[in-house]
Amino acid sequence: MNRKKIYLCAICNVQSGTCNEDCKFCTQSVKYKANIQRYKEKSLDDIIKEAKIAVSNKAIGYCLVTAGAGLDDKKVEFIAKIAKSIKKEISDLNLIACNGIASLDHLKELKKAGINSYNHNLETSKEFYPTICTTHSWEDRYQTCLNIKSANLNLCSGGIFGMGEAQEDRISMLNSIKELNPQSMPINFFHPNDALPLTKNTLDKQEALDLIKLSRETLGKDIMIMVAGGRESTLKDDQYKVFEYGANSIVIGNYLTTNGKIASKELEDLEKLNFDIASTCN
Ligand code: SF4
Numbered sequence: 001m002n003r004k005k006i007y008l009c010a011i012c013n014v015q016s017g018t019c020n021e022d023c024k025f026c027t028q029s030v031k032y033k034a035n036i037q038r039y040k041e042k043s044l045d046d047i048i049k050e051a052k053i054a055v056s057n058k059a060i061g062y063c064l065v066t067a068g069a070g071l072d073d074k075k076v077e078f079i080a081k082i083a084k085s086i087k088k089e090i091s092d093l094n095l096i097a098c099n100g101i102a103s104l105d106h107l108k109e110l111k112k113a114g115i116n117s118y119n120h121n122l123e124t125s126k127e128f129y130p131t132i133c134t135t136h137s138w139e140d141r142y143q144t145c146l147n148i149k150s151a152n153l154n155l156c157s158g159g160i161f162g163m164g165e166a167q168e169d170r171i172s173m174l175n176s177i178k179e180l181n182p183q184s185m186p187i188n189f190f191h192p193n194d195a196l197p198l199t200k201n202t203l204d205k206q207e208a209l210d211l212i213k214l215s216r217e218t219l220g221k222d223i224m225i226m227v228a229g230g231r232e233s234t235l236k237d238d239q240y241k242v243f244e245y246g247a248n249s250i251v252i253g254n255y256l257t258t259n260g261k262i263a264s265k266e267l268e269d270l271e272k273l274n275f276d277i278a279s280t281c282n
Pocket of ligand 1: 019020021022023026027028029066067068069100
């Protein structure tokens with residue numbers, strides 16, 4: 001029997017909890033005073049050390065995430081410095097930047113520095129977006145996704161399910177993502193936190209799995225579907241069913257402000273289940 005090929009990706013929160021935006025699902029907004037670690041810049045040594053650990057756990061993508069509305073010159077300089085340093089040591093690691101709303105010029109700078117892909121999620125439907133964020137618009141997000149494509153970076157764009165959105169919002173978001181035709185789509189399940197205005201994940205386990213299936217049916221077979229935040233808390237013992245329902249990638253290790261499973265243990269479990277863990281992005 002053919003072994004199912006899956007892709008692993010790791011996240012590094014290079015700037016945490018310093019955002020002035022008001023996304024109601026996000027503990028990194030300073031407005032909600034969630035009890036998380038907050039820092040302006042993680043040290044380059046730590047970022048490189050974590051990249052090496054990610055590679056040893058078979059991650060083929062490493063995502064550099066900053067908190068905040070978007071890129072400015074200073075942030076571009078910071079991410080470019082990180083990208084160049086990592087590429088010097090691990091030249092074949094696929095580097096993803098996730099730094100919010102971005103202009104074409106800033107994205108071109110990142111590409112020049114060695115960034116391969118840019119992650120910018122639509123998060124939810126155009127119609128539901130004003131309910132979860134008032135400080136920037138869904139259209140700003142969509143335009144950034146277009147800029148990413150114009151800069152010839154691989155686009156990674158997905159969203160969050162379980163924030164109280166209706167089924168038509170989910171379908172609308174999936175259709176918008178399909179229109180953008182990204183290389184990969186991250187699916188997050190809302191991870192509640194008492195400090196946030198949204199305190200409940202509205203999905204049960206089966207609904208979450210069915211949404212992965214719906215995403216696969218909508219996007220077709222070629223786009224990578226990666227299950228990211230909320231996998232453990234929403235799916236509990238059925239986490240690896242994500243692959244039966246159409247996902248072909250997961251985030252390994254910790255998330256931005258919540259812990260995931262210990263990466264080496266996850267890898268062991270995936271190997272026991274006989275998955276073929278990809279060694280390149282193709
Ligand atoms: S812009 Fe990004 S970091 Fe800021 S609150 Fe929204 S999701 Fe969180």
